[in-house]
Amino acid sequence: xxxxxxxxxxxxxxxxxxxxxxxxxxxxxxxxxxxxxxxxxxxxxxxxxxxxxxxxxxxxxxxxxxxxxxxxxxxxxxxxxxxxxxxxxxxxxxxxxxxxxxxxxxxxxxxxxxxxxxxxxxxxxxxxxxxxxxxxxxxxxxxxxxxxxxxxxxxxxxxxxxxxxxxxxxxxxxxxxxxxxxxxxxxxxxxxxxxxxxxxxxxxxxxxxxxxxxxxxxxxxxxxxxxxxxxxxxxxxxxxxxxxxxxxxxxxxxxxxxxxxxxxxxxxxxxxxxxxxxxxxxxxxxxxxxxxxxxxxxxxxxxxxxxxxxxxxxxxxxxxxxxxxxxxxxxxxxxxxxxxxxxxxxxxxxxxxxxxxxxxxxxxxxxxxxxxxxxxxxxxxxxxxxx
Numbered sequence: 225x226x227x228x229x230x231x232x233x234x235x236x237x238x239x240x241x242x243x244x245x246x247x248x249x250x251x252x253x254x255x256x257x258x259x260x261x262x263x264x265x266x267x268x269x270x271x272x273x274x275x276x277x278x279x280x281x282x283x284x285x286x287x288x289x290x291x292x293x294x295x296x297x298x299x300x301x302x303x304x305x306x307x308x309x310x311x312x313x314x315x316x317x318x319x320x321x322x323x324x325x326x327x328x329x330x331x332x333x334x335x336x337x338x339x340x341x342x343x344x345x346x347x348x349x350x351x352x353x354x355x356x357x358x359x360x361x362x363x364x365x366x367x368x369x370x371x372x373x374x375x376x377x378x379x380x381x382x383x384x385x386x387x388x389x390x391x392x393x394x395x396x397x398x399x400x401x402x403x404x405x406x407x408x409x410x411x412x413x414x415x416x417x418x419x420x421x422x423x424x425x426x427x428x429x430x431x432x433x434x435x436x437x438x439x440x441x442x443x444x445x446x447x448x449x450x451x452x453x454x455x456x457x458x459x460x461x462x463x464x465x466x467x468x469x470x471x472x473x474x475x476x477x478x479x480x481x482x483x484x485x486x487x488x489x490x491x492x493x494x495x496x497x498x499x500x501x502x503x504x505x506x507x508x509x510x511x512x513x514x515x516x517x518x519x520x521x522x523x524x525x526x527x528x529x530x531x532x533x534x535x536x537x538x539x540x541x542x543x544x545x546x547x548x549x550x551x552x553x554x555x556x557x558x559x560x561x562x563x564x565x566x567x568x569x570x571x572x573x574x575x576x577x578x579x580x581x582x583x584x585x586x587x588x589x590x591x592x593x594x595x596x597x598x599x600x601x602x603x604x605x606x607x608x609x610x611x
Contacts, residue, residue, distance in 0.1 A: 366396055
């Protein structure tokens with residue numbers, strides 16, 4: 225039996241499919257057109273437990289295996305076309321919340337996790353800058369040590385959730401070198417003096433998740449808001465990246481399966497030249513490729529999740545997580561492109577969801593490591609002298 229065929233996981237998937245259809249799906253097309261982020265739906269989803277998965281129970285969380293989190297979000301992605309909204313939730317869960325759980329003091333967890341788990345706080349994960357993506361040591365944001373903490377100065381851009389955020393997990397350098405211990409992770413309240421929101425960006429895909437920029441001008445961050453110690457920023461990044469490259473991929477699995485089911489139904493009923501288009505080898509071959517890519521993607525994600533569930537640590541599986549992220553996200557885009565082609569004119573009409581599914585898939589090869597950087601990572605971890 226494959227990991228995803230576990231009856232308990234299927235029960236979790238089905239429950240979340242039904243919840244998403246009933247509570248998150250409505251008016252998704254209009255929300256996409258308007259770029260509307262719904263706090264009401266965010267709170268509804270949080271009350272159902274979507275931000276509690278894998279979190280400490282004493283702060284309102286629910287202790288579950290990683291495979292259960294994957295199954296839950298796969299179900300949500302199948303039942304709800306609003307992939308951007310689900311990405312926003314997973315981004316907070318895998319980025320900020322998981323980093324706090326794994327590396328922050330219990331006092332800091334107690335300060336921030338309950339409100340995030342309950343859906344009352346929205347956090348932005350702040351690593352990228354205008355000219356800084358994968359090369360984190362090139363960032364210009366600085367955190368200068370002072371007696372009782374850090375003085376934070378910098379400008380972070382292209383941040384998920386940031387326009388609506390009241391919290392920020394900020395990565396900054398403590399000196400100008402490329403010292404791996406010269407990065408720090410800081411929890412910042414956005415009502416702190418000197419912290420402010422900037423522009424909100426309009427995007428082609430994930431239009432229902434807000435993206436923007438944050439400014440930090442001489443923001444005082446108390447020492448108790450440091451995550452993982454003064455030199456622990458790089459470790460915090462690695463921990464969250466590992467989670468994003470496994471659990472966050474569930475956000476692709478659900479839409480991939482939903483699209484396949486819709487394509488198969490269309491290919492069986494749509495007729496050309498007097499017979500279903502699915503009887504034509506050109507169409508059936510496209511669908512077979514879609515199913516193959518989805519099946520392999522599912523195998524990769526659930527295999528890593530199950531291994532971590534059995535071993536308790538994601539770090540030994542980081543190369544496999546990078547492989548999974550590379551394959552799944554590129555397959556996700558290929559499948560959505562194939563669906564648009566099979567649906568023909570319907571595939572590009574705004575009244576149908578297929579163009580939105582394609583637009584939402586494109587960003588997946590950029591977040592949590594671009595395909596190009598992942599190929600470098602995989603090559604390096606295989607022993608190749610890649611610079």
